[in-house]
Amino acid sequence: MKKSVLSLIVGIILIGRVYAQETKYLVFEFIKVETSQMYDFIEHKDFMEKVYQSAVNDNKILGWDFWSLQSGADEGEFQYITITYFKDPVTMMKGLTNEDIIKYYMIANPHLTEKQVSDKLEAASSTHDLAQRSYMQQVSSTKDNFKMKKGVLASFDLMKAVEGKFLDYENAEKEVFMPIHQNRIEKGLMGSWTLLRTALPFGSEAKSTHLTMNMYADYVQFFNALEYDEMESTVEQRTAVEKGLKSRDQKWVYLATLQSLIR
Known part of the structure; x- marks a missing residue:
């Protein structure tokens, strides 16, 4: 009887783990970029790809997508959509902290100091606006x-x-x-x-x-x-x-x- 109960409990735990592995959590960010800032934004995006790759390698996130909008919004609303994939709701809500981003940025650019990275990130923030974020x-x-x-x-x-x-x-x-x-x-x-x-x-x-x-x-x-x-x-x-x-x-x-x- 005890073995049957134990087997049932183990089975429930395993099913729960499988379900958790199949469930993904995604953060959508709808980004607006002014025409005059487009070049600087794309340059920033290219740098951020290395940051997200480091975050994946560190098991902080599961992945990241960058989409360009073809239709569906007014030109002034937003032009890009990013999707960041997480393994659970807790890590999704925490997201990547500023400290995480600086750390991963420095891994991708070891020749830069923490102060230089902070200055670059602050300057990059002016190249775009976050129109909407959805969890x-x-x-x-x-x-x-x-x-x-x-x-x-x-x-x-x-x-x-x-x-x-x-x-x-x-x-x-x-x-x-x-x-x-x-x-x-x-x-x-x-x-x-x-x-x-x-x-x-x-x-x-x-x-x-x-x-x-x-x-x-x-x-x-x-x-x-x-x-x-x-x-x-x-x-x-x-x-x-x-x-x-x-x-x-x-x-x-x-x-x-x-x-x-x-x-």
Whole structure:
């Protein structure tokens, strides 16, 4: 009896560890850069790639992406999106401290002193504005072998669940929409799909509660997906889709191209 109970406890712990390993935490930063500051910002971004690589090597973060916006926002709103990947919510909320950044910057540039690095970082902060930051938790994703590489496309769809229908919306994404995306992936019309939930508490005035990441290998795959018609869907499936659409408000769609990634 004791062995059975012990086995059950061990099994629960292992399942919890597997789940924790599969759950990712992402921080999205929407960045605005003035035209006159573009060159200095790109130079700063190139330096920061080395910083994030050192952070990955130090197991501080899981990865970092740099996306350039193709459409979805006014030109003056923001032009770039960065995504930093973390293994758990605690490290996500702590993020990279200023001390961490200085340390990793000096690893990448050993000829610089701490004072020189601090001065460079302070000067770099004036090259851009952080328009928005979102802390997200992965809820579900498709089964695929999509490989992230420079040049891939992503559609970032910001959603707001209808008040009182939070779980209805998530269930609709997982039970109705995810199978549709999975089918498209198997037909070569999509790379991958992920549903993310806002990881921080929010109120009724929050701009969005969820975000979906729709990945495509290139523009050919993206436009083929747009033209694809779900001809095989049944009446019941179309009814479920219609019901699912009523559980959320699609606030905005951003199309972006991956310019850099660190893993």
